[in-house]
Amino acid sequence: MQTLFFKTKPAIISTACIVGPKEGQGPLSEHFDKVNTDVEFGADSWEKSESAIVSATMNLAVQKAGLQLDDINFVLAGDLLNQSIGSTFGIRALGRPFLGIFGACSTVGEALALAAVLTDGGYAQYVLGGASSHFCSAEKTFRFPLGLGTQRTPTASWTVTGDGSFVMSASAGGPDVDHYPRVTAATVGKIIDMGIKDTNNMGAAMAPAAADVIINHFQDTGLKPSDYDAIVTGDLGIYGHDLLVQLLLEKGYDISNNSTDCGILIFDSEKQDTHAGGSGCGCAASVFGGYFYKQLKSGIIKRMLLIPTGALMNSITAQQGETIPAIAIAVAIEGAAR
Amino acid sequence: MQTLFFKTKPAIISTACIVGPKEGQGPLSEHFDKVNTDVEFGADSWEKSESAIVSATMNLAVQKAGLQLDDINFVLAGDLLNQSIGSTFGIRALGRPFLGIFGACSTVGEALALAAVLTDGGYAQYVLGGASSHFCSAEKTFRFPLGLGTQRTPTASWTVTGDGSFVMSASAGGPDVDHYPRVTAATVGKIIDMGIKDTNNMGAAMAPAAADVIINHFQDTGLKPSDYDAIVTGDLGIYGHDLLVQLLLEKGYDISNNSTDCGILIFDSEKQDTHAGGSGCGCAASVFGGYFYKQLKSGIIKRMLLIPTGALMNSITAQQGETIPAIAIAVAIEGAAR
Numbered sequence: 169m170q171t172l173f174f175k176t177k178p179a180i181i182s183t184a185c186i187v188g189p190k191e192g193q194g195p196l197s198e199h200f201d202k203v204n205t206d207v208e209f210g211a212d213s214w215e216k217s218e219s220a221i222v223s224a225t226m227n228l229a230v231q232k233a234g235l236q237l238d239d240i241n242f243v244l245a246g247d248l249l250n251q252s253i254g255s256t257f258g259i260r261a262l263g264r265p266f267l268g269i270f271g272a273c274s275t276v277g278e279a280l281a282l283a284a285v286l287t288d289g290g291y292a293q294y295v296l297g298g299a300s301s302h303f304c305s306a307e308k309t310f311r312f313p314l315g316l317g318t319q320r321t322p323t324a325s326w327t328v329t330g331d332g333s334f335v336m337s338a339s340a341g342g343p344d345v346d347h348y349p350r351v352t353a354a355t356v357g358k359i360i361d362m363g364i365k366d367t368n369n370m371g372a373a374m375a376p377a378a379a380d381v382i383i384n385h386f387q388d389t390g391l392k393p394s395d396y397d398a399i400v401t402g403d404l405g406i407y408g409h410d411l412l413v414q415l416l417l418e419k420g421y422d423i424s425n426n427s428t429d430c431g432i433l434i435f436d437s438e439k440q441d442t443h444a445g446g447s448g449c450g451c452a453a454s455v456f457g458g459y460f461y462k463q464l465k466s467g468i469i470k471r472m473l474l475i476p477t478g479a480l481m482n483s484i485t486a487q488q489g490e491t492i493p494a495i496a497i498a499v500a501i502e503g504a505a506r
Numbered sequence: 507m508q509t510l511f512f513k514t515k516p517a518i519i520s521t522a523c524i525v526g527p528k529e530g531q532g533p534l535s536e537h538f539d540k541v542n543t544d545v546e547f548g549a550d551s552w553e554k555s556e557s558a559i560v561s562a563t564m565n566l567a568v569q570k571a572g573l574q575l576d577d578i579n580f581v582l583a584g585d586l587l588n589q590s591i592g593s594t595f596g597i598r599a600l601g602r603p604f605l606g607i608f609g610a611c612s613t614v615g616e617a618l619a620l621a622a623v624l625t626d627g628g629y630a631q632y633v634l635g636g637a638s639s640h641f642c643s644a645e646k647t648f649r650f651p652l653g654l655g656t657q658r659t660p661t662a663s664w665t666v667t668g669d670g671s672f673v674m675s676a677s678a679g680g681p682d683v684d685h686y687p688r689v690t691a692a693t694v695g696k697i698i699d700m701g702i703k704d705t706n707n708m709g710a711a712m713a714p715a716a717a718d719v720i721i722n723h724f725q726d727t728g729l730k731p732s733d734y735d736a737i738v739t740g741d742l743g744i745y746g747h748d749l750l751v752q753l754l755l756e757k758g759y760d761i762s763n764n765s766t767d768c769g770i771l772i773f774d775s776e777k778q779d780t781h782a783g784g785s786g787c788g789c790a791a792s793v794f795g796g797y798f799y800k801q802l803k804s805g806i807i808k809r810m811l812l813i814p815t816g817a818l819m820n821s822i823t824a825q826q827g828e829t830i831p832a833i834a835i836a837v838a839i840e841g842a843a844r
Contacts, residue, residue, distance in 0.1 A: 169579070170603045172629050213826050241507070242694060250588040250647075251820040252608050256697060260831045265508045265694035267616055268833075270590050270606035278605055282620070289627030291510050309588075356580060356603035359594060482589040488551050493598045495606075 170381070171355040171388035177502065178287035179345035180280075180464075181337045182233035183457035186225045188303065188329030191446075191454070194435045199458035200330070201228060207304060207329055214305035215253055221450075222247070222258025222300045225331035230296060233335040234343075240264045240335070241292035244282050246275040247300045247449050248327075249309055254300050264296070272478030273374075273403050274357075275299035276332060276453035277497035280474070281354035284499075287338040288351075294342065298333030298457075299476075301448030310367070310483055323369040325405045325447035328434060332453025334461075346505040349464035353500040355388060357381035359480065361493040367479075367486045371408020371431075371444055374477040377494035378404060379415040382475060385498040386421060393423045397469045400460065402452030402476035402496070403431035405444030430455035430476075452476040464503040474499045508719070509693040509726035514677040515840065516625035517686035518618075518802075520571035521795035524563045526641065526667030529784075529792070532773045537796035538668070539566060545642060545667055552643035553591055559788075560585070560596025560638045563669035568634060571673040572681075578602045578673070579630035582620050584613040585638045585787050586665075587647055592638050602634070610816030611712075611741050612695075613637035614670060614791035615835035618812070619692035622837075625676040626689075632680065636671030637814075639786030648705070648821055661707040663743045663785035666772060670791025672799075684843040687802035691838040693726060695719035697818065699831040705817075705824045709746020709769075709782055712815040715832035716742060717753040720813060723836040724759060731761045735807045738798065740790030740814035740834070741769035743782030768793035768814075790814040802841040812837045 185200045192203030202224075209220040222245065230237055243262060246269040247254035259266055271278040279297030286292040304314055306327035312318040339345045360377040378401050386392060393399060393416075404412055409429040416423055430452045431445035446455075456474055463469040477496040485492075523538045530541030540562075547558040560583070568575055581600060584607040585592035597604055609616040617635030624630040642652055644665035650656040677683045698715040716739050724730060731737060731754075742750055747767040754761055768790045769783035784793075794812055801807040814837075819830040 215822055215826065246606075246608060248589070250822065251586070251610065251818065253818070253820055253823055256818040256831055256833075257823065257828065260697045260699055263696055266697050266833060267620070267694060268584075268608035270584060270608045272589065282605070285623060285627060285629055289623060289629070291623055291627070356605060358601055359598045359604050361598055480589065480591070480594040482591055484553055484588065485591055485595065488553065490595065493594055495594075495604060 169388050170384045171353050172281060172285060173353050174284045174288040174351055176288050176339040177350035177352050178284050178339055179337050179348035179350050180334050181343055181348050182229050183334045183461045184225050184229035184232055185332045185454040185458040186221055186330060187454055191328060191330055191434060194440060196434055196459050214302055214308055215249060218254035218300055218302035218305050219258035221331045222255055223261060225333045226296055226298055229333040229335050237262055237264060240294050240296045242267055242286060242295050244269055244279045244295060244297040245299060246270045248306055271495055272480050273447060273449050274476040274478030274495055274497050275449045277476035277499050280351060280499045281497055283336040284351040284354060287336050293338050295336045298331055299449035299453040300331035301327050301450035303327045303329045306448055320443055321368040323407055323444050325370060325431060325444045326442035327448035328446045328451040330450035330454040332457035334457060348504055350502045351499060352502055353389060355381050355385035355498040357496040359493045359495050361491050363491045365491050370447060370479045371405040372411060373479050373492035374494040375404055375408045375411040375415060378412050378475050378477050378496040381496045381498045383419055393421050396426060396471045396473045398472045399423050399427040400474050401429045403447035404429045404477055405431040407444055464501060467503045470503045472501045474501060507726050508722045509691055510619060510623060511691050512622045512626040512689055514626045515688035515690050516622050516677055517675050517683035517688050518672050519675045519681055519686050520567050521672045521799045522563050522566035522570055523670045523792040523796040524559050524668060525792055529666055529668055529772060532778060534772055534797050552640055552646055553587060556592035556638055556640035556643050557596035559669045560593055561599060563671045564634055564636055567671040567673050573632060575600055575602060578632050578634045580605055580624060580633050582607055582617045582635040584608045586644055609833055610818050611785060611787050612814040612816030612833055612835050613787045615814035615837050618689060618837045619835055621674040622689040622692060625674050631676050633674045636669055637787035637791040638669035639665050639788035641665045641667045644786055658781055659706040661745055661782050663708060663769060663782045664780035665786035666784045666789040668788035668792040670795035672795060686842055688840045690840055691727060693719050693723035693836040695834040697831045697833050699829050701829045703829050708785060708817045709743040710749060711817050711830035712832040713742055713746045713749040713753060716750050716813050716815050716834040719834045719836045721757055731759050734764060734809050734811045736810045737761050737765040738812050739767045741785035742767045742815055743769040745782055802839060805841045808841045810839045812839060
């Protein structure tokens with residue numbers, strides 16, 4: 169049993185998403201709270217830019233929940249930069265108790281799951297969570313300096329510049345939870361490594377981890393694919409999502425008609441030249457917090473399975489010839505009841 | 507209120523500690539399960555060495571608990587390397603659901619706190635947790651290549667090569683918890699940044715974070731310093747610990763007679779030329795799991811407050827002129843009752 173069940177169904181009472189200019193030119197533009205016109209966000213380094221986004225988004229999530237920072241019991245966040253500096257330097261000024269998490273691009277799933285544990289378990293009234301990434305700081309950390317103008321391979325993805333944050337409330341003591349999307353369960357994934365070495369094909373490395381956790385979710389809960397209106401992975405991209413559908417079909421689970429991927433949705437791959445699609449911690453975080461949260465809140469989506477996915481390699485492991493371990497976490501969310 | 511209270515007092519039913527040769531020459535040598543004679547641990551890179559220690563130590567913790575890997579519901583771990591590759595590549599083969607955490611050198615405190623939440627909250631029977639560091643991989647990541655032979659400043663610390671892991675059990679359903687140390691509460695720290703920029707004086711950067719969380723712990727619990735037999739910080743070292751005692755005294759809390767620091771204990775600073783003392787995620791993890799766990803289990807220590815401390819900077823933030831944010835987490839542990 170890999171699944172955490174949340175009997176009280178804690179509520180996601182707000183989300184906030186702030187993204188960069190390229191994301192603002194994509195199909196989901198209208199769903200983000202703020203599209204910044206420059207990618208620097210007023211900072212003088214890429215790392216500080218990412219922290220500026222984190223800080224602004226987390227503050228906005230608290231404000232949209234109608235709360236003050238002092239109301240927040242715990243903050244959960246992480247990102248792709250070395251030693252999670254995107255998050256920590258952004259959260260520093262919040263002055264709230266902080267628990268750092270790391271699941272690469274699956275981080276927002278871990279934030280949702282642990283926020284649900286803390287609120288459902290009676291340890292917190294309000295938890296602020298989120299995850300971020302920045303195209304420029306990620307390229308610097310994992311690939312090539314931007315100034316080189318290196319050509320991208322066809323299966324490469326484009327790291328999302330953005331942060332998606334949320335406030336989760338315990339079911340008792342907060343606002344009327346029936347008006348909000350609620351977290352019912354989360355299935356925690358194992359680290360899966362199928363021997364993929366191509367760091368420009370993350371979708372292939374992560375698809376087996378997503379398949380494994382989705383299968384475990386169905387087994388643990390007794391649910392089937394058709395019980396969900398939307399089964400949404402984090403950043404498998406076009407090729408990784410195809411692979412996931414195929415892997416699950418081989419195991420008897422058909423998600424071909426009710427699944428998609430945040431990395432596919434956030435960019436118009438052809439027009440925006442993003443190849444496989446969007447990726448990065450901020451991808452699932454901002455697409456969930458912007459696009460899907462609204463549909464859960466209005467009740468258009470009644471049951472959603474969000475499966476943020478992460479590749480756990482870095483530039484050193486790639487240089488040392490290591491394969492790419494991957495992880496995913498599946499979070500089940502009900503739409504608002506009204 | 508920053509404190510998590512664990513009504514059922516989950517039990518730490520095993521610990522395991524594997525360290526490197528220098529730690530084996532220190533005063534705590536006899537308390538570790540295994541002292542490796544070479545620092546490579548049979549691997550061909552420093553990063554792989556650290557993962558080898560993680561894997562061996564976590565397997566040993568499970569074995570010492572009398573369990574199989576399949577009995578473990580969740581694994582919580584983190585380390586200092588970029589994107590936590592020390593942990594993830596070590597844990598990959600365990601095949602258990604994984605939640606990555608990051609609190610720099612405070613990581614084992616976060617592992618203990620979240621393991622207690624998961625077991626106390628009824629979400630898990632057994633949680634495997636731990637944290638690791640490796641002198642050589644840490645020097646490569648944060649400071650200078652070892653081959654340069656760079657001289658160390660007087661306030662510099664020496665990153666511990668080692669891993670400390672534990673298995674925590676819910677109070678019901680496992681072995682008789684009265685025979686084991688039990689976690690009663692954990693106070694989660696805020697990120698505190700007092701403007702220190704010297705990355706060779708981590709103790710000064712982290713002492714205010716430790717002081718803040720300790721004060722909050724006393725305020726939240728109504729306890730006072732004399733209620734604890736041992737108040738033990740993670741890796742403040744000689745100078746940082748002095749500073750902490752002073753900072754707390756100014757606020758009316760006297761810990762001068764019942765406190766120490768894992769970084770002070772693990773090395774004989776004078777003989778082993780470790781300057782301020784030991785540091786790294788593996789410092790608090792191995793000294794707690796080896797030295798203090800035995801005293802809690804035998805009942806010599808009846809109440810302990812363990813406060814692993816972490817500096818949240820990295821080489822990039824230092825180069826960009828940033829100050830050093832720090833964090834700490836205070837975990838209250840009762841000795842075995844028998």
